[in-house]
Amino acid sequence: MFDFKGKVVMVTGANGGIGTATTEAFLKQGARVVCCDFTYPPVDDPVSAVLSANPAKLHVDVTKKAQVASAVQAIVKALGKLDVVVNGAGILRSKFFTEITEEEWDVMLDINLRGQFFVCQEGLKVMMEQKSGCFVNIASFSGEAGGIMAAVDYSASKAGVICLTKCLAKTGAAYGVRANSVAPGGVDTKMLDVYKATWGEEHVAEVSHMNPMGRWGRPEEVASGIVFLASDEASFITGACLDINGGLLMNP
Numbered sequence: 001m002f003d004f005k006g007k008v009v010m011v012t013g014a015n016g017g018i019g020t021a022t023t024e025a026f027l028k029q030g031a032r033v034v035c036c037d038f039t040y041p042p043v044d045d046p047v048s049a050v051l052s053a054n055p056a057k058l059h060v061d062v063t064k065k066a067q068v069a070s071a072v073q074a075i076v077k078a079l080g081k082l083d084v085v086v087n088g089a090g091i092l093r094s095k096f097f098t099e100i101t102e103e104e105w106d107v108m109l110d111i112n113l114r115g116q117f118f119v120c121q122e123g124l125k126v127m128m129e130q131k132s133g134c135f136v137n138i139a140s141f142s143g144e145a146g147g148i149m150a151a152v153d154y155s156a157s158k159a160g161v162i163c164l165t166k167c168l169a170k171t172g173a174a175y176g177v178r179a180n181s182v183a184p185g186g187v188d189t190k191m192l193d194v195y196k197a198t199w200g201e202e203h204v205a206e207v208s209h210m211n212p213m214g215r216w217g218r219p220e221e222v223a224s225g226i227v228f229l230a231s232d233e234a235s236f237i238t239g240a241c242l243d244i245n246g247g248l249l250m251n252p
């Protein structure tokens with residue numbers, strides 16, 4: 001449906017549910033995909049790793065700016081450019097407002113917001129020079145409406161992602177660079193295990209019925225929104241936050 005032949009796509013959080021579905025969706029459209037996640041083992045030669053596989057896999061902890069920078073450099077050295085960045089690395093917490101510790105707050109913001117910022121910064125440097133490119137940052141319904149089961153640290157980090165993306169869109173526009181976010185409602189990935197461990201499987205299943213569609217989303221349903229926003233068909237869309245939530249929140 002979309003043409004990504006010859007396009008180079010970097011996905012963070014690629015080893016997760018939405019990251020895996022997003023990688024598959026871009027591969028189907030002909031893209032060259034570099035998957036980044038801190039669960040992948042480090043490689044001796046990242047440039048060769050990027051050149052020799054599609055999808056390639058790089059160990060990247062998004063909270064480490066140097067690791068992010070070296071992954072971006074390896075991609076550009078190997079493939080000559082960076083067309084699309086999908087910022088998906090993230091963690092979730094489900095904890096009562098007054099019980100979140102200082103350390104927990106810092107860890108959450110470090111991964112979900114500061115990490116996305118590093119990836120945007122390093123990606124933007126390349127895209128400004130090549131005068132093209134786009135970002136799709138994964139935010140959340142809870143970053144717009146406040147979480148139902150998601151804790152304040154997670155929800156606030158995702159509100160930050162939405163604003164980070166708007167700032168990036170304003171900065172990038174003069175350089176031919178677009179930036180958008182997606183705000184999924186609950187999606188059936190291993191991230192929901194956090195809810196199940198806190199609230200029990202039965203309650204989590206009940207909450208899915210609060211959604212007008214009566215179910216959790218599927219990772220592929222988020223991936224298709226991401227691919228659309230990254231495509232040339234979305235060439236006049238920037239700074240937007242696309243709701244992918246089955247009707248749970250309908251913005252005016």
Ligand SMILES: NC(=O)c1ccc[n+]([C@@H]2O[C@H](COP(=O)([O-])OP(=O)(O)OC[C@H]3O[C@@H](n4cnc5c(N)ncnc54)[C@H](O)[C@@H]3O)[C@@H](O)[C@H]2O)c1
Nearest residue numbers: 013015016017018038061062088089090140186187189191
């Ligand atoms: N599943 C949902 O209900 C839901 C809803 C809204 C938004 N999201 C967002 O979508 C994104 C993907 O979530 P998912 O549902 O696929 O969850 P997931 O847990 O399956 O995937 C998250 C991935 O991020 C990686 N990761 C975590 N910290 C990292 C770090 N410091 N550096 C690099 N990688 C790191 C994990 O290893 C994992 O592979 C996240 O940003 C999440 O907040 C998920």
